[in-house]
Amino acid sequence: GAGVSQSPSNKVTEKGKDVELRCDPISGHTALYWYRQSLGQGLEFLIYFQGNSAPDKSGLPSDRFSAERTGGSVSTLTIQRTQQEDSAVYLCASSPNGGASSTDTQYFGPGTRLTVL
Amino acid sequence: DQQVKQNSPSLSVQEGRISILNCDYTNSMFDYFLWYKKYPAEGPTFLISISSIKDKNEDGRFTVFLNKSAKHLSLHIVPSQPGDSAVYFCAASPWSEKLVFGKGTKLTVNP
Numbered sequence: 001g002a003g004v005s006q007s008p009s010n011k012v013t014e015k016g017k018d019v020e021l022r023c024d025p026i027s028g029h030t031a032l033y034w035y036r037q038s039l040g041q042g043l044e045f046l047i048y049f050q051g052n053s054a055p056d057k058s059g060l061p062s063d064r065f066s067a068e069r070t071g072g073s074v075s076t077l078t079i080q081r082t083q084q085e086d087s088a089v090y091l092c093a094s095s096p097n098g099g100a101s102s103t104d105t106q107y108f109g110p111g112t113r114l115t116v117l
Numbered sequence: 118d119q120q121v122k123q124n125s126p127s128l129s130v131q132e133g134r135i136s137i138l139n140c141d142y143t144n145s146m147f148d149y150f151l152w153y154k155k156y157p158a159e160g161p162t163f164l165i166s167i168s169s170i171k172d173k174n175e176d177g178r179f180t181v182f183l184n185k186s187a188k189h190l191s192l193h194i195v196p197s198q199p200g201d202s203a204v205y206f207c208a209a210s211p212w213s214e215k216l217v218f219g220k221g222t223k224l225t226v227n228p
Binding site for chain 2: 004033035040041042043044045048056058059091093105106107108109110111
């Protein structure tokens with residue numbers, strides 16, 4: 001079946017503008033994660049949705065970052081008043097049940113490369 | 118403070134030889150460890166994992182070793198193939214779903 005998809009694949013924006021990044025998880029996966037990878041860094045956890053539970057927002061770097069997951073499927077990551085340090089590849093992943101086990105691998109999308117000028 | 122460290126940013130090996138990628142962690146609460154492989158312009162893809170109750174897991178050419186006392190794990194690829202050239206990320210989780218990743222090691226397998 002289809003994997004995790006993300007759009008847009010690339011986004012160039014001016015400092016101070018708002019951006020929205022979209023993630024379509026694998027159908028039926030209850031857990032959805034957002035990570036980002038800045039240049040020369042590993043993947044940094046941002047936020048995690050599991051079913052109808054309150055999301056784990058502990059990785060969001062500032063209150064300019066927010067995310068929603070509508071209907072338990074599609075998710076949107078919004079960055080308000082973008083700054084140059086927000087430039088990174090934003091990766092979305094989904095997993096069947098949201099538990100770290102051998103049967104619950106996280107599957108990643110191709111990412112959105114965000115460049116803030 | 119980095120909880121998962123991959124101290125070698127790059128590694129180059131000859132085709133047919135063994136590739137050994139290393140990873141160290143600091144958080145003793147980590148119970149589950151994974152290796153992901155990433156090609157340019159693609160998302161990471163799951164490669165192999167190991168839980169803390171094991172010290173070795175093997176899948177074809179890929180073997181992951183876990184040394185809990187040393188807080189160290191390694192990925193062995195043998196024999197290495199040119200198609201294995203990619204960035205390899207080590208990741209760990211304390212069974213709390215979110216993964217903590219290392220910075221990655223770029224593996225180049227030369228024909």
